[in-house]
Amino acid sequence: xxxxxxxxxxxxxxxxxxxxxxxxxxxxxxLDPEEERAPSLAQSVMESTFLPQIYEKVWRPIGFNIAKxxxxxxxxxxxxxxxxxxxxxxxxxxxxxxAATVLDVACGxxxxxxxxxxxxxxxxxxxxxxxxxxxxGRAVADTSGPEVRPEVRYVRGDAVDLPFRDAAFDAxxxxxxxxxxxxxxxxxxxxxxxxxxxxxxxxxxxxxLGLPASRAGVALxxxxxxxTVFGDREVTRAxxxxxxxxxxxxRYPLMQAVGGTLPPR
Numbered sequence: 001x002x003x004x005x006x007x008x009x010x011x012x013x014x015x016x017x018x019x020x021x022x023x024x025x026x027x028x029x030x031l032d033p034e035e036e037r038a039p040s041l042a043q044s045v046m047e048s049t050f051l052p053q054i055y056e057k058v059w060r061p062i063g064f065n066i067a068k069x070x071x072x073x074x075x076x077x078x079x080x081x082x083x084x085x086x087x088x089x090x091x092x093x094x095x096x097x098x099a100a101t102v103l104d105v106a107c108g109x110x111x112x113x114x115x116x117x118x119x120x121x122x123x124x125x126x127x128x129x130x131x132x133x134x135x136x137g138r139a140v141a142d143t144s145g146p147e148v149r150p151e152v153r154y155v156r157g158d159a160v161d162l163p164f165r166d167a168a169f170d171a172x173x174x175x176x177x178x179x180x181x182x183x184x185x186x187x188x189x190x191x192x193x194x195x196x197x198x199x200x201x202x203x204x205x206x207x208x209l210g211l212p213a214s215r216a217g218v219a220l221x222x223x224x225x226x227x228t229v230f231g232d233r234e235v236t237r238a239x240x241x242x243x244x245x246x247x248x249x250x251r252y253p254l255m256q257a258v259g260g261t262l263p264p265r
Contacts, residue, residue, distance in 0.1 A: 009125055010153045013101070015165045026140035027154035030163050031131065067206075067254035079204070079257075080115040086202045086248070086259040087171040089119030097121030100170040104128040105191060106159040106177030110139030110152070116173065117152045127169075129155045129162065162190045171200045178205040178235075179228045185238055192242050195262055201244065202259040206230055207251060232256070 010028060011017045022029040065075055074082065084090070090097030099121050104113040107128030117126040130136055136154050143152050157163040160181050172191045181187045191201055208229040232251060235258040239247050244260030 006125065006151060006153060010127060010155065013127065013164050013168045015163055025133070025137065025156075027136045027156055029133075030155060030157040068252040073252050080112070082250075082257065083112070083173060083175070083202055083204075084116065084119035086257075087116070087119075087173060087200045089116065089171065090121065092118040097124070098170075099123035101168065102126045103162075103164070103169045103172045103191075103194060105162070105172060105174040105187070106130055106180070107139060107154065108132070108135045108176070110136075110143050110154065112173065112175045113139065113152055113154070114143060116171075120151065125151045125153070127153050127155060129157050129159055129164075131156065131159055160187045160190060162194050164194045166193055167196045167199075168194050169199060170196055171202075173202045173204075175202075175204040178203055179230065181228075184228060184230075188238050188242065192244075192262065197262050198264040200259065200261050201239070202257065203235060204255060204257045205235060207232065207254055207256040209254070230256070 113128035239260040247260040250257040
């Protein structure tokens, strides 16, 4: 599939396609550079110029794997395989990989985006969306070369109020970001809106320890940094309340994976 055709497919997914798309940085930029925003401390770290350089090889494998209970908990490869399975994608290299249209919300430097693409067959498309120009710059740089599937594209846009049209994607995932959003449940609403009936959603996010003093500490952490720590039932309840079925959860010491399926119409 040509780059032009894939570019047109991404534009067709948008709720309000721009008349003059800006792809000068290697991704489709939908955000106004002059737009004023006051990111939290946690968001500022994610949008820094330093973190994208170490995110995939240092920050994520060490920080996430410890939060998942390393060395007992799953490593990055096992986590990615589980995600592909929960989203209904195929195994890398398998002949029966579906031609799915997949969205990676708050994709950062694209490590999860590329892992999802490995489970998508010919005719599929994986889109990563993030608000950080520095993260997307890293994603574009790392998503190149003959070994990378051409059906991966990146969009700079609001990861809470997603710029895509209703029911545009077969599968949606959000890994390591829900706890950074000012309004995480609005983000879940937006992910649900862009998901097709019968589509699947998977989230990897924070988990609060069940200790008596943890609630006070979580509230203090939220006020100081903008980082939210979710209880064991908060995310599963949010999916159930929005109509998801077959809701599943895996709990790790400091993280949790939650997935569900929107019922067909």
